[in-house]
Amino acid sequence: xxxxxxxCGKKTTFGIKYARRGAAKKKGGSGAKISGKNNxxxxxxxxxxxxxxxGGVKRMTVCTECIKGGKIKKAVxxxxxxxxx
Numbered sequence: 220x221x222x223x224x225x226x227c228g229k230k231t232t233f234g235i236k237y238a239r240r241g242a243a244k245k246k247g248g249s250g251a252k253i254s255g256k257n258n259x260x261x262x263x264x265x266x267x268x269x270x271x272x273x274g275g276v277k278r279m280t281v282c283t284e285c286i287k288g289g290k291i292k293k294a295v296x297x298x299x300x301x302x303x304x
Contacts, residue, residue, distance in 0.1 A: 222262065224282040226290050229263045269294040 223230040238255035242248025264283045268291065269276055276294040285291055 221280075222265065223280070224263060224265060224285060225279045226281055226285040229282045229284070231263070232261045234259055234261060269296075 236257045236259045237253050238257070239251040240254040241251045244250045265280050266283060266286065268279055268281055268286070270279045270281070271277075271292045271294045272279075279291070281291055
């Protein structure tokens, strides 16, 4: 699951971008007409984080909405102790 949030399941969705031409009727024109349609993608803002899951640390792909909402707990970085030589 490369482009998907592992917490909420948010993923890429598809839509259409409309190109319009002409002045609006309330501005004295004959109304805006659709002059073209293009397919487009709406991608979630995903970040790779080290999260605490079931007492262990796991690297996860999480959307920023889940990070801000507190749905995950970030892992604290603890370097391994260096052995004395």
